[in-house]
Amino acid sequence: MKQVLLVLSLASGLAAAASPQELGAAYAAEAARQAPGFQPSARRGAEFYARRFAVSEKMPACSACHSESPLQPGRHAVTGKAIKPLAPRAEAARFSDPAKVEKWFRRNCTEVVGRECSAAEKADFILFASAAL
Amino acid sequence: MSACPPPPFPRKGVTMVQPRRMRLPVIGLLLALVLPLPARADRLPLPADAPPSFKAECGSCHLAFPPQLLTAPDWRRVMAGLDRHYGDNASLDEKTRREIEAFLVRHAATRSRLAGAGDPPRLTQTEWFRREHRKVPDALWRDARVSSAANCGACHGRAEAGSFRGRELALPELRKRKHD
Numbered sequence: 001m002k003q004v005l006l007v008l009s010l011a012s013g014l015a016a017a018a019s020p021q022e023l024g025a026a027y028a029a030e031a032a033r034q035a036p037g038f039q040p041s042a043r044r045g046a047e048f049y050a051r052r053f054a055v056s057e058k059m060p061a062c063s064a065c066h067s068e069s070p071l072q073p074g075r076h077a078v079t080g081k082a083i084k085p086l087a088p089r090a091e092a093a094r095f096s097d098p099a100k101v102e103k104w105f106r107r108n109c110t111e112v113v114g115r116e117c118s119a120a121e122k123a124d125f126i127l128f129a130s131a132a133l
Numbered sequence: 134m135s136a137c138p139p140p141p142f143p144r145k146g147v148t149m150v151q152p153r154r155m156r157l158p159v160i161g162l163l164l165a166l167v168l169p170l171p172a173r174a175d176r177l178p179l180p181a182d183a184p185p186s187f188k189a190e191c192g193s194c195h196l197a198f199p200p201q202l203l204t205a206p207d208w209r210r211v212m213a214g215l216d217r218h219y220g221d222n223a224s225l226d227e228k229t230r231r232e233i234e235a236f237l238v239r240h241a242a243t244r245s246r247l248a249g250a251g252d253p254p255r256l257t258q259t260e261w262f263r264r265e266h267r268k269v270p271d272a273l274w275r276d277a278r279v280s281s282a283a284n285c286g287a288c289h290g291r292a293e294a295g296s297f298r299g300r301e302l303a304l305p306e307l308r309k310r311k312h313d
Contacts, residue, residue, distance in 0.1 A: 058220075075280075076194050076195070078194075078219075078220065078221070078280075078281065079194055079195040079280065079281050079283050079284055080278075080279060080280030080281050080283075080284035080287055081194060081195050081196065081284060081286065082286070107222070107223075110222065111221065111222070
């Protein structure tokens, strides 16, 4: 029930507070509806994070701005502005606001990957960032 | 120094001779006298009526630039082209876009030195900005720590707090240099 509510709040863009685990579970549930049996994978998330999509010249990969590790602070590839680490372990507010998470997946996936990311990719990504040691 | 024309904004006054044991009420009185003075070039605090969306939306990829640094027509131009925002798609929903634009326009610059920012408008292109930074060597703009002239925080350590004072310059080589 909780997951259904989270998915609803994601869909309607409401900014309900959530934990990375809840958010990841909501994306995983959505992915499982599209592909039954889906299980999120931190390893796939890590591959995605490191992959060079090369769609954008200045932002060829997630790591172009977010550094090689989600535990490290990053730096905007164009403006140079400091970016806090992606891992909730290093930056507690990460993946706690569904509307914000959706906004940045939409913007950054469009920019870096060249399309919006799937629910499966988001679930993998959050698991990878949350599991980072 | 004496050959330079006066700076565009009042500068910090010549250090006053202070009584040795200045008491708090005296400091308070002096503050009360000083505070109503016009804003200075090195203090650009975020106006109190800034909607939360301003920092959230404009302050993620770059400093939430002080609205006082571009004119109203330039801010309108920026906010009319968010889908092509200096090479990035920074589109907002219309309600947020209007809210931020209204705030920027409310506090926009009116001085001619802050006009002429180009198209697309860049506050780093205004006469005022160039004058304020005329002593910054070219090499420093290209320094890896700076990346972009829009990266105020690279040199101005308290830029996020709206403070751009010379003594706060974060790069050691700038502190040696008289920078205004």
